[in-house]
Amino acid sequence: MQRLEKLKAQFDAMYVDAFVVTNHINIKYLTGFNLNEGDGCLLVSANHAYLITDDRYQQALQEFDQTQLEAVITRDYYGQLSKLCNQHKVTVLGFESTLAYNIFEILDEIMLCDIVSFDNVVEQQRAIKAPNEINKLRAAAQLNSAGFNFLITQIHSGMSEIEVANLLDWWLKKQGASGNSFETIVASGPNAAKPHATAGQRILQDGDVVTLDFGYFLDGYTADITRTVGIGKIDPILNRIYQIVLQANQTVIEHVKAGADGKKLDAYGRDIIKQAGYGQYFNHGMGHGIGLSVHELPASYGPGAQLQVKNQQVITVEPGIYLPNVGGVRIEDDILVQADTNEILTNAPTDLIIL
The missing domain is CATH 3.40.350.10 (Creatinase/prolidase N-terminal domain)
Known part of the structure; x- marks a missing residue:
């Protein structure tokens, strides 16, 4: 052993x-x-x-x-x-x-x-994943991504947040997931400005953005994925912050490789958000390790992070902007760190989807 x-x-x-x-x-x-x-x-x-x-x-x-x-x-x-x-x-x-x-x-x-x-x-x-663990994490990420793809065919105004969460839970378990690794976040309208809001009784409405953050276990390993979608015609400011968050997400991912400094990885995305004028509205770390747990080493990396990511670790990249009483956007992907590059494990679309 x-x-x-x-x-x-x-x-x-x-x-x-x-x-x-x-x-x-x-x-x-x-x-x-x-x-x-x-x-x-x-x-x-x-x-x-x-x-x-x-x-x-x-x-x-x-x-x-x-x-x-x-x-x-x-x-x-x-x-x-x-x-x-x-x-x-x-x-x-x-x-x-x-x-x-x-x-x-x-x-x-x-x-x-x-x-x-x-x-x-x-x-x-x-923290360092063996090949069989990587395969399991890849499969979990693909299943959770498929869960998002299913949801966007079902979500509509008039549903409650908890209905969306329960529908996702039913579908993913039907596909083989054993359960969630944290309480699913379905945050709509003003609730989307709360990074850790959970699914409640609020009814989805036209003009809302809806943040969906979830992770389900498959064969013992979990993914952690966040996507934000719009319903109907959304405020132009929400469209703007979506594009900023997407740029931050993609820029950080471009720099993920073995030996990358956690503080610098955070800065690649955080600086984009700051330069756009929304620095004060991004109030959490850029990501963390995942595996048998949804939070494991490497620990949360942010402005003060003292860590380097290593080959065969799996980390999340999850920038966000949260505007009180308006709404918020977060986009999160699971990334396999490799020697000179990386692999994006979560393959759900990241372009803004309007339902």
């Missing part, structure tokens, strides 16, 4: 004998086994990997084809963790800094070895 071996290879530099993983997405990444949040932990030592969980998972683990993973069935997850650490003479145990405080208190009380917190150990591994 190469992912576990990569984790073990870091132990000497971390000065630990073992590492406990409690984040259920990281457990899935390292082992391939789906454990619900809070239902156990993974202990990785130099020569062993123990999945500590309870009897609800016993049958599934017996059927799970993974010889390097040893199942430990118990209702006392952390008592068993302590016993295993004592058995393997662990003197320093690393743990994830995202560990819940109540669990930390348990470990602090019962562990005989030293326990040391680490940031983003597994997340750094997850």
